[in-house]
Amino acid sequence: MDRTRVLVVLAFLLLPLGGLEARLIHLQLVVGGESAPDLNNRRQSVEIVRPRRGRILDRAGRVLAMDRPCFDCYLVLEEYEKKPGPLSAMLKMSAEDFKQAVEAIYEKIEKQVQARPANERARVYRRERRVPYLLKRNIGDAAIPIEIAPERYPGAVVRESLMRVYPYKEAGCHLIGYLGRVTANENRFRELLQNGYLYEGFEELIGQDGVAQLYRRGAFNEELIGVAGVEKRYDTLLRGKPGLVLLEREAGSATKKTTEVLPSEPGQDLELTIDIEAQRATEKILAGPLHGAAVVLDPRDGSVLVLASNSLYDPNDLTPPGNVAAVRQVIGDTENKPLISRAFQDQFAAGSFFKVVTSIAGLEGNVVRADDILPCRGKFDEKRQHFNCWIWNEFRGMHGDVTLHQALEKSCNCYYYEVGRRVGVESLSRWARSMGVGSATGIDIPGEAGGKIPDQGREEDAMMLAIGQSQLMVTPLQAAALMAVVANGGQRITPHARRGGDQPPVPLKISPETLKEVRQGLYDVTHSAGGTAHSTRLKEFKAVGKTSSAQAERGRESHAWFVGYAPYDAPQYVVTVFLKNAGHGGQMAAPPAALILEALMGPKEPPRK
Amino acid sequence: MIPRLNKTILACVLLLSGIGLLCLWTQAPSTDLAGKSITQSVFLKQITFLGVSLAAMGLVAWPNYLNFRYLAFVAYIVLLGLLALLLVKGAVVNGARCWFSVGPIKFQPAEFMKIALVLVLANVLMYGRDVQTWRGILLPLGLTAIPAGLIVVQPDLGMTLLLIPTVFAMLFTAGARKRHLAILIALFLAAIPLVWMKGMKEYQRNRIVSFLHGDSYQVGQSVKACAAGGAFGRGLGEGAAAPLYFIPERHTDFVYSIVAEDLGFAGCSFVVLLLTIYFATSLRIAHQSREPFGRLLVVGLTTLFATQTCINLGMTLGVAPVTGLTLPFVSYGGSSLLVCSISAGLILNVAARWQPGFSSRDMAGGSVEIRDLQPKSVVGVGQ
Numbered sequence: 008m009d010r011t012r013v014l015v016v017l018a019f020l021l022l023p024l025g026g027l028e029a030r031l032i033h034l035q036l037v038v039g040g041e042s043a044p045d046l047n048n049r050r051q052s053v054e055i056v057r058p059r060r061g062r063i064l065d066r067a068g069r070v071l072a073m074d075r076p077c078f079d080c081y082l083v084l085e086e087y088e089k090k091p092g093p094l095s096a097m098l099k100m101s102a103e104d105f106k107q108a109v110e111a112i113y114e115k116i117e118k119q120v121q122a123r124p125a126n127e128r129a130r131v132y133r134r135e136r137r138v139p140y141l142l143k144r145n146i147g148d149a150a151i152p153i154e155i156a157p158e159r160y161p162g163a164v165v166r167e168s169l170m171r172v173y174p175y176k177e178a179g180c181h182l183i184g185y186l187g188r189v190t191a192n193e194n195r196f197r198e199l200l201q202n203g204y205l206y207e208g209f210e211e212l213i214g215q216d217g218v219a220q221l222y223r224r225g226a227f228n229e230e231l232i233g234v235a236g237v238e239k240r241y242d243t244l245l246r247g248k249p250g251l252v253l254l255e256r257e258a259g260s261a262t263k264k265t266t267e268v269l270p271s272e273p274g275q276d277l278e279l280t281i282d283i284e285a286q287r288a289t290e291k292i293l294a295g296p297l298h299g300a301a302v303v304l305d306p307r308d309g310s311v312l313v314l315a316s317n318s319l320y321d322p323n324d325l326t327p328p329g330n331v332a333a334v335r336q337v338i339g340d341t342e343n344k345p346l347i348s349r350a351f352q353d354q355f356a357a358g359s360f361f362k363v364v365t366s367i368a369g370l371e372g373n374v375v376r377a378d379d380i381l382p383c384r385g386k387f388d389e390k391r392q393h394f395n396c397w398i399w400n401e402f403r404g405m406h407g408d409v410t411l412h413q414a415l416e417k418s419c420n421c422y423y424y425e426v427g428r429r430v431g432v433e434s435l436s437r438w439a440r441s442m443g444v445g446s447a448t449g450i451d452i453p454g455e456a457g458g459k460i461p462d463q464g465r466e467e468d469a470m471m472l473a474i475g476q477s478q479l480m481v482t483p484l485q486a487a488a489l490m491a492v493v494a495n496g497g498q499r500i501t502p503h504a505r506r507g508g509d510q511p512p513v514p515l516k517i518s519p520e521t522l523k524e525v526r527q528g529l530y531d532v533t534h535s536a537g538g539t540a541h542s543t544r545l546k547e548f549k550a551v552g553k554t555s556s557a558q559a560e561r562g563r564e565s566h567a568w569f570v571g572y573a574p575y576d577a578p579q580y581v582v583t584v585f586l587k588n589a590g591h592g593g594q595m596a597a598p599p600a601a602l603i604l605e606a607l608m609g610p611k612e613p614p615r616k
Numbered sequence: 617m618i619p620r621l622n623k624t625i626l627a628c629v630l631l632l633s634g635i636g637l638l639c640l641w642t643q644a645p646s647t648d649l650a651g652k653s654i655t656q657s658v659f660l661k662q663i664t665f666l667g668v669s670l671a672a673m674g675l676v677a678w679p680n681y682l683n684f685r686y687l688a689f690v691a692y693i694v695l696l697g698l699l700a701l702l703l704v705k706g707a708v709v710n711g712a713r714c715w716f717s718v719g720p721i722k723f724q725p726a727e728f729m730k731i732a733l734v735l736v737l738a739n740v741l742m743y744g745r746d747v748q749t750w751r752g753i754l755l756p757l758g759l760t761a762i763p764a765g766l767i768v769v770q771p772d773l774g775m776t777l778l779l780i781p782t783v784f785a786m787l788f789t790a791g792a793r794k795r796h797l798a799i800l801i802a803l804f805l806a807a808i809p810l811v812w813m814k815g816m817k818e819y820q821r822n823r824i825v826s827f828l829h830g831d832s833y834q835v836g837q838s839v840k841a842c843a844a845g846g847a848f849g850r851g852l853g854e855g856a857a858a859p860l861y862f863i864p865e866r867h868t869d870f871v872y873s874i875v876a877e878d879l880g881f882a883g884c885s886f887v888v889l890l891l892t893i894y895f896a897t898s899l900r901i902a903h904q905s906r907e908p909f910g911r912l913l914v915v916g917l918t919t920l921f922a923t924q925t926c927i928n929l930g931m932t933l934g935v936a937p938v939t940g941l942t943l944p945f946v947s948y949g950g951s952s953l954l955v956c957s958i959s960a961g962l963i964l965n966v967a968a969r970w971q972p973g974f975s976s977r978d979m980a981g982g983s984v985e986i987r988d989l990q991p992k993s994v995v996g997v998g999q
Contacts, residue, residue: 016785017899020922027929035881039843213862
């Protein structure tokens with residue numbers, strides 16, 4: 008081994024180090040030496056470029072939410088206070104509001120100053136007073152005079168930005184949702200800062216320092232995120248990725264050099280399954296003093312076409328800059344609770360439409376056959392005082408001998424007391440859960456209520472549950488999911504609002520014979536002369552279904568339900584209509600269901616008598 | 617003082633780590649996003665790393681380095697396994713799977729592989745019998761290619777690039793024919809287009825293209841900050857108080873830009889001088905050592921870290937593309953510091969035992985078996 012070869016290696020290694028030293032001389036002594044004063048006076052600041060948030064579209068491509076360009080007014084405190092112009096009048100702000108807005112800017116600066124070491128504070132304070140801070144968003148036409156004659160409004164800086172607009176206003180508000188400031192929820196803000204959601208990709212470019220500086224300047228505080236509805240659920244998809252620009256300027260010079268460091272990526276559009284025209288029509292049909300909700304699903308795949316509740320808000324008011332007075336009103340309305348959708352975020356007593364579940368449980372459990380005749384004598388038996396048929400309670404009447412079809416058609420309680428007694432609570436609740444009642448359906452909108460169903464109990468509990476009373480609580484959406492199982496031939500579907508968000512249907516092993524019998528019963532409800540929803544226009548739309556008049560609070564009218572589907576020979580729509588404390592389902596809930604179907608399917612010729 | 621401790625190496629290590637701490641103190645992000653001060657915690661972390669690293673250095677310098685010969689094979693195989701595992705289970709950082717996260721500690725197997733590989737190569741090449749034949753060259757090349765392949769698919773191109781000059785320098789020192797090496801280098805150059813087309817990821821190509829075009833954002837920022845330093849710098853801590861330029865990973869990969877901005881040409885040259893002394897002293901040790909394993913070991917380690925230094929400084933000064941390699945001893949980061957210190961420990965170890973009067977000729981004669989050599993018996997045998 009030749010030891011002198013080590014020296015050759017040494018020479019090879021020293022060569023590049025010498026080269027680097029030469030580079031240092033060039034860079035620091037020649038280039039840096041010449042222009043050092045320049046370089047030391049240069050300041051870089053970094054700003055976030057907000058991407059366009061994706062649009063939300065309905066099934067026909069109608070725009071439900073979009074970003075629209077708008078003008079925001081910023082204020083440079085130092086310039087404004089030297090010579091205040093008539094800015095507040097131009098922006099149509101009262102003296103009080105304007106003073107508050109300026110105060111808010113001072114607070115922001117103060118917060119930043121406090122975050123710095125004591126010896127830097129004076130300098131940071133002076134610097135920040137020369138930085139434009141947001142004064143008012145969406146100033147509209149006021150932007151033009153300020154842009155044309157900036158000398159009249161010292162300190163005012165107009166910048167273009169984007170604001171979220173919901174063209175259909177209240178329609179579908181619970182489904183679409185709205186945006187809010189990320190700082191509104193302190194914990195969530197912390198979490199998003201910790202996991203880097205708000206500055207993805209920034210750190211690789213401007214380092215932790217840069218991100219920290221952005222944070223100290225409050226650059227993330229104006230960030231908007233989805234707070235409710237699909238705006239929240241699909242925030243990641245819609246928001247896009249923010250970009251970065253570097254602004255470089257010489258001290259004492261106004262000219263700036265802007266370098267795009269990270270291009271922003273616009274968010275993706277979100278297509279929904281909702282039909283906004285039908286939604287709006289449904290909301291109009293439901294409008295009135297009674298609290299109510301309606302749901303329309305496609306039973307074949309679980310697409311949500313209509314998800315309506317009749318206490319609404321306008322997302323334009325709630326999304327910043329928003330309308331403070333309207334927000335106060337919405338939050339303060341504890342009577343109607345407009346922020347909560349009664350279609351899926353609240354739960355109610357179910358009533359007779361649950362007899363569909365009892366029928367299936369009875370037939371599949373072989374405890375009753377479709378042509379078995381069970382007697383209705385008005386009262387179930389003498390021992391149990393409270394187990395009466397509705398016809399006894401109202402007319403002291405009775406249904407006589409009934410089969411399954413007739414029991415469904417006339418909503419006979421006594422028939423189902425007996426079936427429920429034979430089936431038992433456990434089996435009933437198992438069937439109910441498998442069909443989507445009593446537990447969350449898994450719809451892709453946040454805040455779904457879970458519903459409630461007892462899992463075990465005595466004979467009397469089974470009898471009560473069999474007619475949909477007892478402790479059973481459901482959402483109108485769950486009722487629709489239940490009826491979808493009957494409509495689509497025994498498959499459990501997951502309701503979803505995003506187009507293409509289908510989850511594979513789960514077959515429930517319900518025999519075709521059972522389904523045929525139940526469907527025949529539902530047909531009779533709307534078509535046979537004795538049906539509870541016979542005297543409605545539902546026949547025109549080949550609609551079948553079940554009514555409910557669920558006893559709720561003592562001394563108040565019962566909840567009115569209609570849960571059905573149309574057309575019966577090739578089901579396309581499952582319709583649920585719910586009206587709280589409205590009275591009889593057949594009288595109160597079935598007629599609106601017909602109107603909703605008309606909105607969806609167009610007017611139909613009444614069938615010939 | 618401990619006898620035969622090479623004080624130059626030790627002084628360089630301590631000074632460079634000190635400069636690293638200084639930079640960290642003045643430049644580390646002062647607060648996290650919750651507004652909590654983290655300067656101290658980052659600084660304390662690095663002090664802890666330094667303590668552990670210096671302890672490791674002492675530990676490695678203590679027993680006769682010949683004891684590491686066989687241990688090296690075990691480490692090599694274990695690390696190969698870890699590198700393979702990393703491709704399946706590693707945490708993805710900046711698009712690459714380089715790290716294992718074990719609780720709060722991030723472990724980068726590739727860093728440790730560097731040392732294991734040099735040890736293994738020194739072992740294979742120490743007798744120098746076959747190195748003049750193609751067959752003899754192929755074994756070390758193959759031993760390098762396996763980990764290099766596993767590292768390049770992570771993908772960590774910078775780390776892979778370090779291994780090539782290292783294996784060449786070791787082959788050259790072991791006595792390989794110049795003709796063979798020249799042919800190999802020609803083959804490597806010929807393979808570059810192939811690697812460019814097939815082997816590299818889009819972002820790596822972009823980095824190099826943007827570097828060649830001179831419009832790489834990171835490098836541009838770093839060069840501007842370095843130039844702003846001038847002859848004597850803006851003063852310690854100035855860069856942090858009022859950053860002129862935003863530089864990512866400033867206290868890790870771009871730590872040299874802090875030295876350049878705050879301490880100027882004087883500080884930069886001092887760092888280069890320290891590193892030069894460190895490498896030159898190491899190679900002097902290799903030159904003087906009469907024992908081939910130790911010599912090859914030192915040559916390999918020195919080439920490895922000198923190449924890493926050149927690529928890191930070149931990146932900071934805008935003459936090499938961004939590769940994510942740290943500056944030995946100065947950059948923030950536990951793995952890097954630990955590995956550099958272990959390497960320094962090995963060099964100190966060889967330096968302490970550089971005097972045995974055995975040449976390869978003696979061993980070829982079979983009069984003395986290397987494994988019989990104990991440090992005590994070695995010491996005192998004159999040259």
